[in-house]
Amino acid sequence: MPATTSGGENAVFIDNIDQLEAGETEDACVAFSASNVWHSVQPGKSNPYSAEDVDQMADNWYTKLTGSIDNSDGMSVPQLQEMLRGMGLSFEEIPLSHNVSDDDKVRQALKDGKLVIICAAESSFFDLEIGRAPYSWNTQPFNHCIVGSGLITSGPYANNIWVRDTVAVSGGYPPSTRRPYDIGKMQYVSLHAVIPSWLKKLGVPTMSGLPSGATDNGTTITFSNGLVMVKGFRARYLQMAAAGDIPADDEPLVNEYPCNPVEQSNPTWWGTSGTNQGSAQETRYFRFGYSPLKGVRVTYVGQELHWYQQQLAGAQG
Secondary structure (H helix, E strand, C coil): CCCCCCCCCCCECCCCCCCCCCCCCCCCHHHHHHHHHHCCECCCCCCCCCHHHHHHHHHHHHHHHHCCCCCCCCCCHHHHHHHHHHHCCEEEECCCCCCCHHHHHHHHHHHCCCEEEEEEEHHHCCECCCCECCCCCCCCCCEEEEEEEEECCCCCCCCCEEEECCCCCCCCCCCCCCEEECHHHCCEEEEEEEECCCCECCECCCCCCCCCCCEECCCEEECCCCCEEEHHHHHHHHHHHHCCCCCCCCCECCCCEEECCCCCCCHHHHCCCCCCCEEEEEECCCEEEEECCCEEEECCHHHHHHHHHHHHHHHHC
16 A cells, blocks of 8 residues: 555655564564654655565564564563664653643654654553544553654644554554544653654755755656665665765765675674565765665675675685
8 A cells, every 4th residue: 555645744654554463463563663653754755665664674673672573572661762773763752741741742742843652551542533442452451652643733633643553453444544643641651752864953954965967856866877776775865965975976886786684794783584684785985785674774884895805815815
């Protein structure tokens, strides 16, 4: 299913993410929320990801931090923060006062263009449109995690929030579609405001600084040599361009290609037991790598070059 338009949300997300697949745990909601945020893109842009991309990253992180994909341990706040850092997501923990001021903190973060990972009592999530909790089971005494995706500013649900909830299976709509939830009913356990890569302080940066002759049409950066950057590598490259980190004469040396491991010099960092398979792309100045576990990273070019130099010296010696 294609991604929805932003529609008052602070990002463009993927619809119909099925967290409750056979053989997996319903307790991975924290990992799914973080992966959902990672796979969101700037409003007005086309989201290149799929529901399976979200699922795969969530499964890998849940397994890494809890030991298996089918346990019921859930994830702690320190594990959530470790995962966000590992995904390369900037975040601010919102301190809880356990009164109505917490709702205002969530509203302000959303007003600022951030996304909020909300952990709260599952029984306290209330879908305003269907008039009840959006679950088909007894929610006591469990906690749950969702993404606050935007502030509702008008209409019958004004001053509440849009959310993305990967286990909301009741009400006649697919899970993880945009839904209006009653913020006043939420009994918070933790709140983390995630700062999307396209935000610069509290504003959206102008995507400038691409190399001479390079153009971006919203899904693809095309360079003067005819090569392209797409999906996650494109998003990271645009972020670097906005920060002024891309030299004017940079260009790809190759289009994105599959590789296993992503880095010969440090293969296990990208994943273990087959999860280190991913893709890479080199430009004149940079090397970009991706694996389901680590997401998109700018890799250590010097470290990788040194590994190949050692292999060459060994072969010649």
